[in-house]
Amino acid sequence: MAARCSRWVRLSVWTGTRPPSARRTLAPGFHQQFSTQTTPQICVVGSGPAGFYTAQHLLKHHTQAQVDIYEKQFVPFGLVRFGVAPDHPEVKNVINTFTQTARSERCAFRGNVVVGRDVTVPELREAYHAVVLSYGAEDHRALGIPGEELPGVCSARAFVGWYNGLPENQELAPDLSCDTAVILGQGNVALDVARILLTPPEHLEKTDITEAALGVLRQSQVKTVWIVGRRGPLQVAFTIKELREMIQLPGTRPILDPADFLGLQDKIKEVPRPRKRLTELLLRTAVEKLGAEEAARQASASRAWGLRFFRSPQQVLPSPDGQRVAGIRLAVTRLEGVGEATRAVPTGETEDLPCGLVLSSVGYKSRPIDPSVPFDPKLGVIPNTEGRVVDAPGLYCSGWVKTGPTGVIATTMTDSFLTSQALLQDLKAGLLPAGPRPGYTAIQALLSSRGIQPISFSDWEKLDAEEASRGRDSGKPREKLVDSQEMLRLLGH
């Protein structure tokens, strides 16, 4: 709510004038009003891995380029802060590299700037020699089934944002008073969510999960989590490390149906090695007799998680009073096609699975950011050739908005370096606008006239220190600040 309040304050600043998104061209003489720069002025939109790796590569391979990173949140790092699970702290070490980049004299972080609303892409293109769009995939893919809007159904994206302190998700208040939760989709996000739901809360106490989320998880009554896939064990999207964590999760036991694995032993001989190892682990978990120690551990487990295969979501079932979710109707499927093209097709049979919570984890989705930027709504990406946005010289993209919402941080890094290379090649070839550009000086004036006060990296470092200090007493790496108003107050803005 607090975040919403601050937006209202800013909207009121625009009253009486056209909102910035309505303005598409800048006044004549725009460049002359500001001290202009002959060094390449580049801006990056988004401060997740794509934004930071793009900036890092640009700064490393061009000794003069100035890179400004615009970010809509008050704080940097995108999904590294708001996506990566709290019990995976080692993954967040990339923040150290990003911090070095942000501290470079030729780099500046500009938080609290919503590109496409506070400033338009054409305005950025006018002020900079090149603009790189690295704004990720902020929506979730909808299931498109009846009942999806019922209380008790939510996206994994919102649930993840909630436990990771994303301000806009702090009011989610998931109701964990039920016995059974169903997660739709079998990717790594689904496993993150299942693990957070089932991990004994005391194991999360020393992580950077928010205190509020931990409080709700401590009261949770959820005993069983079903992770449902429309295809089979050979097609799961999660990876072996994450599966192993589930299998070893304290206080829980896996439920796998050996019937789902019939005939798989022969099929896995032909699949690539990572898939083979993953499927072998699934197979062993499903069919092998347990050793005495593991059998005892599982027998004493109070919680369970299971994989259900060949089931596609068809309808969310309401409680008798129609007020919330009571279950999910799944269409039983069979597979058609071979290899990557294997598709799930309904057999006509259905199965009802009672549950009190449905989390849909069928993927993230990018949004169009500005009417002037081409966008492929079907693929959910900005159409591009090697990071060059089609028909838009000087405009580039990197990360999930370029590739679609798959791939880990390392893949995003490689992809971002490729976009940066393409930009630097164009710069060298004289394909970017010639002549000086004002860069941030011009945008600062626009933002200021619109009542937007950007947050700098040193502002973030103050918030970072405050979070670390709040976490220290309870032995946590940090207690995240989740209230935008409080952040502004702490910064004296």
Ligand SMILES: Cc1cc2nc3c(=O)[nH]c(=O)nc-3n(C[C@H](O)[C@H](O)[C@H](O)COP(=O)(O)OP(=O)(O)OC[C@H]3O[C@@H](n4cnc5c(N)ncnc54)[C@H](O)[C@@H]3O)c2cc1C
């Ligand atoms: C739940 C989850 C857990 C994950 N866990 C792992 C993991 O453990 N290990 C791993 O390697 N990978 C993990 N990944 C994948 C990894 O997070 C992605 O590969 C990576 O974050 C993609 O980077 P990105 O910069 O394209 O997007 P993002 O990280 O989403 O960054 C985009 C940034 O753009 C900003 N932005 C959006 N719109 C605007 C706008 N209009 N104006 C200004 N700024 C804007 C956003 O606020 C955000 O900061 C996980 C992904 C998810 C969803």
Ligand SMILES: NC(=O)c1ccc[n+]([C@@H]2O[C@H](COP(=O)([O-])OP(=O)(O)OC[C@H]3O[C@@H](n4cnc5c(N)ncnc54)[C@H](OP(=O)(O)O)[C@@H]3O)[C@@H](O)[C@H]2O)c1
């Ligand atoms: N620990 C980590 O390293 C970590 C953690 C989290 C995320 N990530 C990465 O982040 C990326 C995104 O992860 P993700 O889990 O959101 O996406 P994902 O890996 O693409 O998985 C999406 C899942 O949803 C299913 N699905 C899609 N549409 C569906 C529909 N209409 N009905 C039913 N099921 C549907 C997919 O099944 P089909 O295969 O049948 O389409 C798949 O099982 C991945 O690359 C992931 O590896 C990594």
